[in-house]
Amino acid sequence: MEHPVATKRIAKAIEIEIDPSETKTADSYRFEDLRALKYLITARPLDGSKNSAFEALVCKKSSDVSDSIYSKIGDHLNLSTQFLKSGSDMELRITNGEPETLSVSLLRFET
Numbered sequence: 341m342e343h344p345v346a347t348k349r350i351a352k353a354i355e356i357e358i359d360p361s362e363t364k365t366a367d368s369y370r371f372e373d374l375r376a377l378k379y380l381i382t383a384r385p386l387d388g389s390k391n392s393a394f395e396a397l398v399c400k401k402s403s404d405v406s407d408s409i410y411s412k413i414g415d416h417l418n419l420s421t422q423f424l425k426s427g428s429d430m431e432l433r434i435t436n437g438e439p440e441t442l443s444v445s446l447l448r449f450e451t
Contacts (some may be wrong), residue, residue: 343380343424347386349388349447349451350449350450351449351451352367352447352448353444353445353447353448354367354445354448355444355445356367356434356443356444356446357386357424357433357434357437357441357444358404358441358442359436359441359444360371360436360437360439360440360441361435361436361437362435363405363433363435363436364433364434364448365431365432365433365435365447366432366433366434366444366446367379367431367432367448368426368429368430368431368432369370369405369427369429369448370428370429370430370431371400371405371425371430372428372430372443374398374405374430375399375400375416375449376396376397376398376399376447377397377398377399377450378395378396378401378448378449378451379395379396379397379398379432379446379447379448379449379451380393380395380420380446380447380449381393381394381395381398381404381444381445382444382445383417383419383442383443383444383445384417384443385438385440385442385443386441386442387440388421388442390414390417391414391415392412392413392414392415392416392417392419393411393412393413393414394409394410394411394412394413395400395409395410395411396408396409396410396421396423397407397410397418398423398430398432400430400431403425404425405423405424405425405430407423408410409421410428413428417438418437418438419434419435419436419437419438419442420434420435420437420438420443421434421435422434423434432446449451
């Protein structure tokens with residue numbers, strides 16, 4: 341019999357680029373399966389002139405989601421995140437408020 345942890349994927353890496361004033365769905369997760377997720381998010385302009393990192397937690401709360409953004413470090417970038425229920429999924433949407441395209445890396449941890 342296999343160990344249950346060995347058979348479950350617990351992390352997922354995501355890389356996206358977001359143009360100025362654009363909002364992108366960076367990740368989605370089936371709401372029915374959601375318990376809690378943790379994200380490590382880093383963002384930087386394509387020229388690498390700045391770097392920002394933060395963490396986010398999101399969990400299922402009845403028929404909605406609850407989230408917390410914390411541990412913001414590095415350069416200030418005008419970047420906003422939103423976790424919401426959309427149909428049968430939880431979505432993470434990121435908006436770029438910077439005047440240049442941002443490269444965003446996410447690492448999602450599942451519980």
